[in-house]
Amino acid sequence: MTSPLKETICHEAEALGFDAVRITSPDAVGVAGQRLVEFLAADRHGDMTWVATTADRRQHPTLLWPQVRSIVMLGMSYAPASNPLDVLEQPWRGGISVYAQGKDYHDVLKSKLKALAASLAAHSGAEVKVFVDTAPVMEKPLAAAAGIGWQGKHTNLVSRVHGSWLFLGAIFTTAELPADAPEADHCGSCRRCLDVCPTRAFPAPYVLDARRCLAYLSIEHKGHIPAEFRSAMGNRVFGCDDCLAVCPWNKFAGAAREARFHARVETDNPPLAELLQLDDGAFRARFAGTPVKRTGRDRFVRNVLIAAGNSGDASLLPKAETLLADSSSLVRAMAVWAMRRLTGDRLGDGVRRRHLSREGDTEVRAEWHDAPAPHGTPAP
Secondary structure, three states: OOHHHHHHHHHHHHHHOEEEEEEOOOOOOOHHHHHHHHHHHOOOOOOOHHHOOOOOHOHHHHHOOOOOOEEEEEEEOOOOOOOOOHHHHHHOOOOEOOOOOOOHHHHHHHHHHHHHHHHHHHHHHEEEEEEEOOOOOOOHHHHHHHHOOOEEEOOOEEEEEOOOOOOEEEEEEEOOOOOOOOOOOOOOOOHHHHHOOOOOOOOOOEOOOOOOHHHHHHHHHOOOHHHHHHHHHHOEOOOOOOHHHHHHHHHOOOOOOOOOHHHHHHOOOOOHHHHOOHHHHHHHHHHOOOOOHOHHHHHHHHHHHHHHHHHOOHHHHHHHHHHHHOOOOOOOHHHHHHHHHHOOOOOHHHHHHHHOOOOOOHHHHHOOOOOOOOOOOOOO
């Protein structure tokens, strides 16, 4: 079903560079709401307490804005031009998730959504609100209900046209717009996304345990990454694309049209040797305007040190040793871990004496003595 207003919205969305635009209703979250309840009940959200505190609004968009009558769901492709898994064969480089290699998608999408929402309001007199990932909106279930794609077994949205590579945004409006039909699930018997996961973060199809997910651990988790997952991180320093990259529907996806989503030199899987030298100022300068900046320097360098330890590259030892004197205990502890990995646990007594003198530095001492670091301890 269509209408003159809906046709206008679709034409203007295409002109603004959106790759997908569909309409759904605010009561379309459906079974995803129950899946969210189960996800939270099993504590699979880890440190993401905001998911629990906003669960009701996520399940019921009318609790977020009672006046909403229709939801315009929009997608922009960020599909890479090459296979993002190639970097895993280059252990001297730091793997950065495709979505974070270009301009922060929040900024790009929000400006376009605001322009489209303003036009919608002008044409209809309706009220509008714009959302891009920062509000309690279940974008993926709503996009599936609108027919942009379906939630695959890896819980991410999959499109028959754009594969797993879509940024999503939403316009809530008081306008009554005809809804589109939902997309059917086309995963079939395929298990590639489940089987490729290096930490087995999927206890079942369509179920994610964030506490085992390398994307969550390297971006959202503020403390020590549990020792059991550090080897599996390989050289990933921000995010993980494994389950997205192996989806067979990606074969239909062309590279992103939006140039601002293309990889920058600064974020295109840089050498670990460069990343180990980043102080706070250099980190902020290098990753300004990209999603990488959100982790903060200490958590990012934590990840880089784990990648260095996994690299087997002994030339990184001097840089890792320098970080034993870092102001962050999180960084110091991971420097110990990296050095022990790179030397086969043959660090000299001199190194120990120089760097075990801090009073109460329990996190660093734990790494020296094989005791598990306090995983819930936040970074300083």
